[in-house]
Amino acid sequence: MRRYIRALMLCMVFAVFSGLYVYSKLFYSDAPVGGNGPKRSFIPPRVTGASRGAGGGSIQSTPEPPMHLAVVACGERLEETLTMIKSAVLFSIKRLCLHIFAEDQLHASFMEALESWPGFIRSRFNYTVYSISFPSDNAAEWKKLFKPCQNIPIPYSIQNTEHPLYVDSDILFLQPVDQLWAFLSRFNSSQLAAMAPEHEEPRIAWYSRFARHPFYGTTGINSGVMLMNMTKMRNTFFKNDMTSVGLRWEELLMPLLQKYKLNITWGDQDLLNIIFHHNPEMLLEFPCQWNYRPDHCIYGSNCASAEEDGVYIMHGNRGVYHDHKQPAFRAVYEAIRKYSFGADPVTSLLDPLEEELLKTTHTYCGKSHALFTKKLAHSLANANRKAPRGR
Structure with missing residues (x-):
């Protein structure tokens, strides 16, 4: 049930991204944002917020764009999330921009922990801590379906990025994030997301044995590591089994959830499997070594x-x-x-x-x-x- 709530993530991520994308292109600055007040779900560029920079640098320089890493942390997952971040910054080559969505009572703990890391580590990343909120459209329905904070889905207000990499808090990077980020260059004209298969062996795979809904391929996909091209996702019409015409992502999720809510077990992951079952050409599979689980x-x-x-x-x-x-x-x-x-x-x-x-x-x-x-x-x-x- 913990991961079921991430279905909300998929709705939230597109609700404001189009307007935010245009705004951020106009006002983008890679310089750190100072100030306090971490309890924001949207922090405009150049405005006081919960962002923390990666150390001082010449404001005249134009650094290489960072890699954007998003995670959601609730309840007892503070230390687990910090350990994931630790593995990411320890090995990565390019600078990271972290987007941490957390319950309000965890904000100070995240900021205190990250600010305590030594300067040579802090110079490798920026971060922003966001509050968690339900989308205004159908908020009552989302709240009815989901508990307040069981792995709330991918944040919808990540700034200044077209390519967020979402990971579960229980991920550990054993090599640089850069190597996964490089999969973006492998996307063809149709592909807009990359994930690993849920399993390699159909005879013991969960989806091929138990799923009561359509799923991708022969074993399904796992959403614990998900790389996205947001421009393509915003502009694509997705085939589906509810209407003869394609629907945009933000138009698709709530009807899909309503249709299958009694048949899904893994929340957002099940919805993604349904979507890419009907649109397999839009997904790039990366090998299981990029999402290695006990299974x-x-x-x-x-x-x-x-x-x-x-x-x-x-x-x-x-x-x-x-x-x-x-x-x-x-x-x-x-x-x-x-x-x-x-x-x-x-x-x-x-x-x-x-x-x-x-x-x-x-x-x-x-x-x-x-x-x-x-x-x-x-x-x-x-x-x-x-x-x-x-x-």
């Missing part, structure tokens, strides 16, 4: 791309970072969470992690532990070269 190893290894090159992004869904059901996943999470910026990432993160992973080989996922550190070791070596020397 890929719990019954034996079944992610071929990870077998070959290692895990690129770990997705600890079903709370596996916080229980003992999948100790290999928990070990990776704990290693990154406990790592102190500035410490040697090999001796302080990789070596202790490999030692802990050796204790998990009694599980199927633990037997595949070499896949968890294959790409991570390379990323940490690069992070070590970027780290400042001395104190």
